[in-house]
Amino acid sequence: xxxxxxxxxxxxxxxxxxxxxxxxxxxxxxxxxxxxxxxxxxxxxxxxxxxxxxxxxxxxxxxxxxxxxxxxxxxxxxxxxxxxxxxxxxxxxxxxxxxxxxxxxxxxxxxxxxxxxxxxxxxxxxxxxxxxxxxxxxxxxxxxxxxxxxxxxxxxxxxxxxxxxxxxxxxxxxxxx
Numbered sequence: 233x234x235x236x237x238x239x240x241x242x243x244x245x246x247x248x249x250x251x252x253x254x255x256x257x258x259x260x261x262x263x264x265x266x267x268x269x270x271x272x273x274x275x276x277x278x279x280x281x282x283x284x285x286x287x288x289x290x291x292x293x294x295x296x297x298x299x300x301x302x303x304x305x306x307x308x309x310x311x312x313x314x315x316x317x318x319x320x321x322x323x324x325x326x327x328x329x330x331x332x333x334x335x336x337x338x339x340x341x342x343x344x345x346x347x348x349x350x351x352x353x354x355x356x357x358x359x360x361x362x363x364x365x366x367x368x369x370x371x372x373x374x375x376x377x378x379x380x381x382x383x384x385x386x387x388x389x390x391x392x393x394x395x396x397x398x399x400x401x402x403x404x405x406x407x408x409x
Contacts, residue, residue, distance in 0.1 A: 280400040292383055296404035313394040315387035322377040322384040357405045365395055376402040
């Protein structure tokens with residue numbers, strides 16, 4: 233009986249080592265010591281290197297963030313760049329006010345803010361999403377929303393590079409079945 237247990241333990245160790253070696257050789261994202269980061273991002277984003285990013289699990293979806301971002305329930309941030317997320321319709325947010333001048337005839341003469349507005353749509357996470365990347369003055373506002381599932385993410389940044397990172401984060405969203 234003792235020989236049988238020893239043989240069983242040895243065979244389990246051998247098969248465990250074979251599985252480990254097989255996983256090492258077939259997974260290119262593993263680190264040099266053969267251990268993958270626990271929350272490694274498994275999504276590819278065209279035009280962005282997210283190989284060092286980590287995956288974050290929410291109640292509705294997963295997304296990936298750069299390794300130096302701090303994640304809390306419902307938001308993530310790094311320095312002055314931040315994103316938040318939620319369910320339902322994309323919330324309205326007032327980011328500033330501009331006075332309206334009236335012409336002598338009483339008709340308003342619109343005063344346009346110093347900014348750029350960009351809206352576009354993509355299929356992300358298997359569903360059509362509406363995205364935006366807007367600049368008003370020195371701040372950048374980004375966002376994405378899906379009608380179904382009804383989920384949104386919005387962000388605020390102080391540089392075009394940070395706004396681009398936020399858009400890349402949005403492109404990593406995958407919905408939990």
